[in-house]
Amino acid sequence: MFKDFKKYAIIYYLWIIIFVVLPILLIFIQSFLDMNHHFNLINYKTFFSSTYLKMTFNSIIYALLITLICLMLAFPTAYLILKTKYKKILLILLILPSWINLLLKTYAFMGLLATKGFLNNILVLLNLNPVQFLFTIKGFLIVSIYIFIPFMILPIYNSIEQIPENLIKAAQDLGANKWQIIKKIIIPLSKNGINAGIQVVFIPSLSIFMITRLIAGNQIITLGTAIEEHFLVTGNWGMGAAIGSILIISLFLSIFIVQYPRKKFLRKKNVDIPSVGGANV
């Protein structure tokens, strides 16, 4: 019976080869070609010059910032949703926006955050000074966090939900108050969800490009912006591919570093490893 199934698996192998392995391979090859299609290391040399290193630094800093704020907002949100009666509905409301196309949402935010947009209208109504959101770092962070936060909440929600009620009762029985329970039981036991959330948010936020252009108005240039620029504007595909290759390699390394000790830990505990998916951005 399993032999039959193995035959069908070939479709997935083909899929992975054609749509994952091959494109990555092409990007690698492309990254060694200069503007005149000569094979050399010039793109990598350029990357390790100051401009691109600064971009890399920017990307990492913003990705970290987005991830950190998402985490700080998502953990209490996930925890509080679980405490309410309407957890299913609240969860669906949180997930729903992630089904809508990112570009649409970004455009919607342009309207909301504009100088005479919805948000500023409200501020004016409240007799407050309007704030320049669009084309600022503020706006960029607001929109990015809005986009990514469901991907942080979901894994954390799942891991908190799986904590047996008896452990909470036991901690309380032994004298722990609400804060001590959160600090000593819930946070450590939802570590897997937090890890997954961090990866799912940090990795795609490293290569954001649409939001930087539309909301931040090129105030922030990240690696994602640079890749887009090279492929669509300057036509230097080799340079774009080199940046892409470096991103791919560092992501693989970071996933490996984050996952490896976790796997070792889980093998001992005999627990399923939650799959780490990428946010569709």
Next chain:
Amino acid sequence: MKWGKMNIKIELKNIFLSYDHTVIFEDFSMQLDDNKFYTLLGPSGCGKTTILNLIAGFIKPDAGQILIDGIDVTNIEPNKRLVNTVFQDYALFPHLNVYDNVAFSLSLQKISKIEKKKRVMDALNFVNLGEYIYRDIAELSGGQKQRVAIARAIINQPKVLLLDEPLSALDLKLRTEMQYELKKLQKELAITFVFVTHDQEEALGMSDYIYVLNNGQVMQKGNPIDIYDEPKNRFVADFIGESNIISAKYLGDYQVKINNDIYKCVDGNFNQGTLVDVVIRPEDLKIVTHKTKLKVQIITRLFKGMHYEIVGQDISGEKWLIHSIKNVMPGEEVFLDFDPEDIHLMSTNV
């Protein structure tokens, strides 16, 4: 009487509790003395675990009071009550090792590292787990987990230890071993244990005092021997041990009529002509060679190791459960005999 009052450790007063429109307790009261091993025994859904939850503070009653040491704790949160629990599935923290599990309640208080270590070691040595101090929880066997859970619960010197079916996950041999250990532990700690179980054998073996519960009501309370020998009603007789329960009529003057035959008995505090339930334990029925009033035909016979478990049927169709070392064959007709003191009479109402 005054002495008794002074020794009361826990008191549940007129507890009313309902959940989802179902009444669990209606005016339930109980008093538990200091330094005693209590068992709450009953089938699932009888409310025994709910009583533990009320004492621990996980459930608040709709009405009524809970007192510990005479102090009203009804509205005090579980983390402020000097009561600790050993949970059914141990509820050990999987992210902490043995030491940190046991030290959990100490780590919430301001206690020096040296004292903390000393107390953890004392608690672990108390349950014979001194060598396992840095083990991961996942590496422990069921019995070892059980001991860690006990050490964790007693480290804070609680006034009362609550045990929620702590032995149900262990295999038979270990369960028997742990029964002895728990009993010993209670004697050494000299605090009140409230042990919840549906296993009558555990209850009879360990307890100073048993509460038999059904549907949120105390069916009978008393020491194990009284409960076994003198069940108050059909429920208790049926739940505790195996028994033959037969409808009968008390004729007065220490005589009872069972299936048209008149037998002598020693229970006499019934009115003449009262319908009663008669309990005869299967080990009190003797298979004899001489003719008696009770003749049965053997239906089944099961080898149980120490004895045979035999079911016989008399002429009226009544079935009798017999424990005997005599080997009789199904189909065989035998006579049964029993002594007057082996007949226990119970009132049919209650």
